[in-house]
Amino acid sequence: MTVRIQSADFDVGAEIAALRRGNRKIGAVAAFIGTVRDVNEGDAVAEMTLEHYPGMTEKAIEEIVGQARARWAVVDALVIHRVGTLRPADQIVLVVVTGSHRGDAFAACEFIMDYLKTRAPFWKKERTGKGLRWVEARETDDIAAERWRLKG
């Protein structure tokens, strides 16, 4: 398991290749890439700045990945989350899960992302034509995370 918080961009192809390298047990690789939209709440977004809680962020994500590994057959997992100032179309987050079969890899990847959205201490501040504003948490993200509990 690898968790990295960084301001630098990441190369998805290189990261996946490194995670897969030499492992013949892997039959499935599921990846999610989050990117910066140019519109939020109806306003054009010029840029956004991501703040986090150093120390807790890494622990929170490691805990989430640990829960995923306990629930699905995961070979390995990688999470990279960027902080600092980003612009529309920039990459923000990468989650990659490898497994023997696609079902577990898909589910674990989505679970990690849904839990990261509601449990990992990051905060976005965006610059629009109206000035700077903190992005408000969405109830739909809470619902997305909650449904994993209901799935039992």
Add this chain to the structure above:
Amino acid sequence: MITVLYFARLRESLGQSSESLALPANVRDLQGLRSLLAARGGVWEDELAHEKRVRAAVNQAMAHSDSPIADGDEVAFFPPVTGG
């Protein structure tokens, strides 16, 4: 002493990112600390007193209002998270 950290909107409106605090004997949990800070009035009351959506962590783990707090702890207050 405990360390209290503030992030994002709270850090900006409270005008600080961290402080060291002597924990009064009658403050034993997160709700007690939140009430103690809110009693400072002004922006502290605005951010912490009401039903505003504030989240907290104790020693870098998500916590609830009845989570215990003891000397030496690191406590953080922040808005609901918006990463990913």
